[in-house]
Amino acid sequence: MQDNLFDEAVRKKLDSFEPSVRADLWLTVAEQLDQQAVEPITKPLKTKKVLRWWSIAAMLAFGLGMGLIYVKQPHEVVYLSAKKEALKEEKDEIISSVPQENREVVENNGVVSTSPSLVKRDLTKKSSDRKITDPENKLVTAIESAAASTGNRPTIDNEVVTIAVPPYSERTEEKELQLVFLETPKLNDRGLKSREKKNFGIGEILNYVVGSVDHGDAKVLSFASDDEGTLKVAVDLKALKVKL
């Protein structure tokens, strides 16, 4: 028999053969498919999840950091040396704001102490506790309000008013109790100190830089800082148009 005929005869014989496959073999195949399907899916997913978690955390941290830097930046003050005349003027303004007519003697219609000695009062206490009421006493209320406030407002560290109580025999209706001013109080003005240094903000510096670059009145980009220290950027589109 020729080789090709022999091959064909064998092929034909075998092609007609359909052996029966063990019934439970598919279950084995399916089981293996399940195992192999789980492995490639779970492993990359785990790393992906971890990567995503870390990337989100990193992004949040970066965002927070940048946010903090951005929020903090406008509050930073660049201290430049200020002219002495300007500082002096500002100081005088603050001192002159205190009413002049109330500086010497203020009458008090409150409760009289029996002790002949001077009664010292803490002005930082509430007026109701002090038992000194004088609706006309603007100085006391002004100082009180100044003392009660916080921040950069002026505060009085030392006592400024004492109550002079004369001996009982010397008392008259007009002159029951007197409030006597001591030396001119030294105002501890923290705000003044900070203002002394805070003459030029970041906006002014940036404007100076932009101005020197633009060489013109109309700035394309200008910066301004408000009282709270927030930096504002303004873009002048008209100026931009002119430039183009």
Added chain:
Amino acid sequence: MKQLYTIDDLVEGCRKGERKAQESLYRAIASKMFNLCLRYAVSEQEAEDMLQNGFIKVFQSIAGFRGEGSFEGWIRRIFVNTAIEMLRKNKVIQNTVSVDTVFDEEQQTFDMEDLEVRDLLTLIQQLPDGYRVVFNMYAIEGYSHKEIAVALEISEGASKSQLSRARTWLKSKLIMLERGGNYGSYAG
């Protein structure tokens, strides 16, 4: 009512990893592929292992089937490659029969009609390992000697000689079987 799938449906389902489609494909071709595995393996147990591994590979690589050529031909190639891989792992392909042991039998004619398929399969399984693979690939699957040489990492000449010896070996066994009148009982 039994649901009917076209080949395209099955391929699409298998691509999506649908277990039902995979099972349907398995049921449709398992017997044919088991036939192939039985020819390459030395035992039914080894053939079952080949069948399992072959199907796993088919389902894993079905996404790469581009629809060029027949789907069954594509699956058959995967099974042949799986068989070669397993035999190579077991180092059976390297075993070759020395020239001395090959006996030249006088060319004779014999009747294949009465030959039981099981007997023929058993004979093929008994072929020396190297011969069996080359004979299966060339005579049954239709591979060229060049393709066989590449797949088995042997020379084309080695493929030709092994095919020739495989035929001779098989013919002699078939003649012995016919002479003894043991058709149908050779496989035991």
